Amino acid sequence: MIETPGLMPTENIFPLFVEAMFTKNFLLIMFLGLCSYIGLTTNSETSKGMSMAVTFVMTVSAILTWPIYHYLLSPAGILGTDLTFLRTICFILIIASFVQLVEFIIRRFSPPLYKSLGIYLPLIATNCAVLGVVLLNIQEGYTYGASIIYAFAAGLGFAWVMLATAAVREKLIMRGVDLFSGFIGAFFAATMVALIIVSYFSVVKL
Template structure:
């Protein structure tokens, strides 16, 4: 996989292997925080930020600490600690220096340390043996793909507030899953027409 072009990795991350609707990473936030567009975009912003940062940090950690010391088997523990610490750090920095950004992202940041999307991106980087640049591009792509799916889902749910939906289908997450069904078909299949 080390020879895959950056554009191919990016398109893969955003559409073909979209984290939410194709790979099922981060589904809890996909059905939980998409009741309106405002909170969905806040969550997405926080995820792009943290995924990119942790792709960067975990690559350095894996290549320069875990590999030379032959501690690859500890990668799950190491990555989860790094992500949790990173999220805390980002929260402090944003709160101190960027209060407006903190007001819009603040409540979503703690949720991210247990979001499968972040740990998933980091682990997939290691599994696919991506180089440094490829890891970061994949991280950004995963974040952008997450945002695209979250915003589509939130807009559909927000608009369907005024529609009549049968009670058994329209209750909470069930409705979200029906929307996700249609979205996953388009993401996984129709974007295959783009030649990479």
């Protein structure tokens, strides 16, 4: 018999938070959501908007998908049948319809916010970081509280790497180092930032 994980977090929250933000950073260590990372980090304004939108969508997706998996699809849920093979299709539909809904709401009620955030929303529905975080929450068997914290921390990790890389690339492009405006430069910049995290956390153990 499969047991449903509880609602309140029983995991140790601080290590979970640091893991999602640094040691298992979504962009640089787990390689999730790289398309937007390579494409948008030439400009720090766009990377700011994108990372805010991603953090928000990730957190809410975690809030929405956990109950649906554990109370509907899982054999321990109210239906009593094993529907876990439908998880991918369910999650992607939930994320896509949620993103669409948010886009409508923002466009209707807050045009300034729509201008700064709304244009990134359609990109997020097919961002692997968002689907990745909800799949990881299920795979690791986190409790409800821990899964929300994990998703939020992963979003923050996404954000700081986006901003750090955008800062490096933007400055180098402004100084006339043209290599960094292309894909190759983006990968070299990513190598540098990834090396920093990996070497720092191989010296300073958590």
